[in-house]
Amino acid sequence: MLEGGRRRLPWRLFLQMSVTDQVIECLLEAARWAASADNMQPWRFRWDGATLRLLFIDDGKEGAFGIDSPATLLAFGGVIENVTRMAEATGCQLYEAVIFPAGDDKNCVFRCRIDAAAPGAPRADWRTHPLFSRHTNRLPYADRALPDELVGELAALAQGEARCRLLVDAPSVQRWAGLVREGSSLRFRNRLAHIALDASLRMTEAEAARGDGLDVATFFLPPGAKSMLSYTRSWPRMAMLNRIGLYKLFASIEADLVRKGPGLVLVTGAAGRQGALDAGQLLVRAWTRLNQAGLAVQPYYVVPDQIFRLKDGTVPEEARAEALALERASQAALPAGATLYMVLRVGYPKKPAVRSRRLTLSEVAAADA
Ligand SMILES: Cc1cc2nc3c(=O)[nH]c(=O)nc-3n(C[C@H](O)[C@H](O)[C@H](O)COP(=O)(O)O)c2cc1C
Incomplete structure (x- = not known):
């Protein structure tokens, strides 16, 4: 395991x-x-x-x-x-x-x-x-409905003000797939987000063996996508290709699996430090429960991330209006006053995921920070 x-x-x-x-x-x-x-x-x-x-x-x-x-x-x-x-x-x-x-x-x-x-x-x-x-499963999921009792079971989970809600109806799933596409389209034009992603990518087995970062073996990459990913790791290159709309293609690819459903879980909570910690606790509780029930899960942080970036001023000026529109559209799809912390894609797995690694215990259980 x-x-x-x-x-x-x-x-x-x-x-x-x-x-x-x-x-x-x-x-x-x-x-x-x-x-x-x-x-x-x-x-x-x-x-x-x-x-x-x-x-x-x-x-x-x-x-x-x-x-x-x-x-x-x-x-x-x-x-x-x-x-x-x-x-x-x-x-x-x-x-x-x-x-x-x-x-x-x-x-x-x-x-x-x-x-x-x-x-x-x-x-x-x-x-x-x-x-x-x-664990995270980034592969396509089976076209099979989720069990009805999951709606109530997830709605009953709570941590502080954090809550999670399962969406299985097609209009809601499509609405959120659209928001993920918009968030993703902003993300692929954000230099800081691109640099952070590049720093985390582990393209080879030797790089993945370090134990941290995103092992590309855990990604769902159609033929040619790995070379494309390598090619666009440099921000100047990505920025240049964005002029001919590459970010739109990447965003559509990212949202495509969300669009196919069958379900999404939204994790919301109170704003602020404690609200985020509570949401993190609840996120992992729900995620563990879903995996225990044999369901696959993939987090999509891109929508809340772009909204938080709007607040901390790291959305470039030329994209601010779009990010504001994303914030309004996402707020309109949530209970009043709730802060969105995570969108999870949920479904029955078609294939088991390649599992991510971790730093060793001796690396993280440091005597001194
Ligand atoms: C705050 C947060 C944001 C994340 N965002 C994403 C995301 O946008 N897309 C994704 O595929 N995984 C996302 N993940 C999943 C992590 O990449 C994953 O948990 C990590 O690689 C460890 O793998 P594991 O979940 O299989 O243990 C996120 C996880 C956390 C806690």
């Missing part, structure tokens, strides 16, 4: 670890396998004997998401969700998740108590926890 650079402790060594070490190992593994935008894993984890800290790592690259960007906060929310679920499964009492303690803008802190009265070591099968099976 899990591949890539995951560090597996030899069984005998695991038996020699103290109960606390074993529990912390489970929590760190749960944290490490969380989802992040472009699989950039902008974090390190530090256990100091009483507190598990999640530290933001700023790679300093132009275009990278910062500590307060909703993309980072969604990913942090996903870590909180994974750690919380694993703590429950291992009898470790997570009695506090302090997000960004006062005076510290980079750390999210979990305080854990290993319950002395609990049976002790984590169950031998903790690695089969559903959180490790959550």
Whole structure:
């Protein structure tokens, strides 16, 4: 199930670890396998004997998401969700998740108590926890309706003000496919977004083996598309081809699978830091649940991303009117006052996905950030 650079402790060594070490190992593994935008894993984890800290790592690259960007906060929310679920499964009492303690803008802190009265070591099968099976599937999905009960099941999930809603009716799916196309058309003309995507791409097996970034083996690439992707990695080249409308072609390709359905899940929540963290928790909870039910999931962040960029001023002047129109159209399709955090394409898989990798435990469980 899990591949890539995951560090597996030899069984005998695991038996020699103290109960606390074993529990912390489970929590760190749960944290490490969380989802992040472009699989950039902008974090390190530090256990100091009483507190598990999640530290933001700023790679300093132009275009990278910062500590307060909703993309980072969604990913942090996903870590909180994974750690919380694993703590429950291992009898470790997570009695506090302090997000960004006062005076510290980079750390999210979990305080854990290993319950002395609990049976002790984590169950031998903790690695089969559903959180490790959550994954992205970017391939086309089967033309098969989703189960009716999923609508109610997803609507019942909540975290703070975050909610998710499953859309299966054709007009709604087409409406959102149109918004994804518009968001994507803006994205392919955005220099910063293009540079960030380029920095995350892993085109070869050797590059993917580094354990972070977007392994192109996980993409759905029709014949010729990989060469096209390579060719357009340079922003000046992309900008030049955009003059003859390349961004429109890319945006149509990106929206095409959304248009084919069968369903979409919208994750919404309150605006602001806590709202984004809650949405990230709920996103991962719903996603894990969907994968557990045998459904495939692909996030499309492009619509919320362009709207957030409009707010932080990173949409180029000439595209602002279009981004504003996207914001209005997306707002009109949402409950009043809700902030859109994610659009998920959901369906029955035709084929299993190639799984993304992760940085190793020793790389992310750093003694110092
Ligand atoms: C905030 C956020 C934004 C994401 N945006 C996209 C997206 O627009 N398109 C996509 O295919 N995957 C997207 N993903 C999925 C990540 O690329 C994926 O989770 C990561 O590569 C790890 O792979 P896994 O989900 O299979 O574990 C996003 C994930 C997060 C947390």
